[in-house]
Amino acid sequence: xxxxxxxxxxxxxxxxxxxxxxxxxxxxxxxxxxxxxxxxxxxxxxxxxxxxxxxxxxxxxxxxxxxxxxxxxxxxxxxxxxxxxxxxxxxxxxxxxxxxxxxxxxxxxxxxxxxxxxxxxxxxx
Numbered sequence: 001x002x003x004x005x006x007x008x009x010x011x012x013x014x015x016x017x018x019x020x021x022x023x024x025x026x027x028x029x030x031x032x033x034x035x036x037x038x039x040x041x042x043x044x045x046x047x048x049x050x051x052x053x054x055x056x057x058x059x060x061x062x063x064x065x066x067x068x069x070x071x072x073x074x075x076x077x078x079x080x081x082x083x084x085x086x087x088x089x090x091x092x093x094x095x096x097x098x099x100x101x102x103x104x105x106x107x108x109x110x111x112x113x114x115x116x117x118x119x120x121x122x123x124x125x
Contacts, residue, residue, distance in 0.1 A: 009119030022096030038092035
């Protein structure tokens with residue numbers, strides 16, 4: 001079965017950087033789209049970024065474009081989320097997600113079948 005384990009969250013000051021990792025196991029992920037979502041208290045889960053594992057095609061939410069980069073390491077079966085110039089509004093639980101339901105880089109959370117447990121990111125002002 002697919003297992004996704006996030007790590008790398010923590011407390012950082014505004015303007016700082018964090019790199020989140022998502023270790024994926026249980027499948028060969030070459031046909032998967034891997035995504036990062038976040039959920040702040042009292043808000044709906046929202047799309048941050050995603051990547052097609054095989055092609056490397058990516059999509060980014062407008063709110064993070066230019067500040068975050070998604071990448072994957074085939075040898076380690078790990079997806080990374082590099083976040084720079086962090087803002088207090090980036091504070092949320094960040095979730096890694098995976099889907100093999102199609103060929104595109106999907107943004108709706110409903111398209112993703114597998115989810116990690118989440119990692120907290122807190123940005124202080």
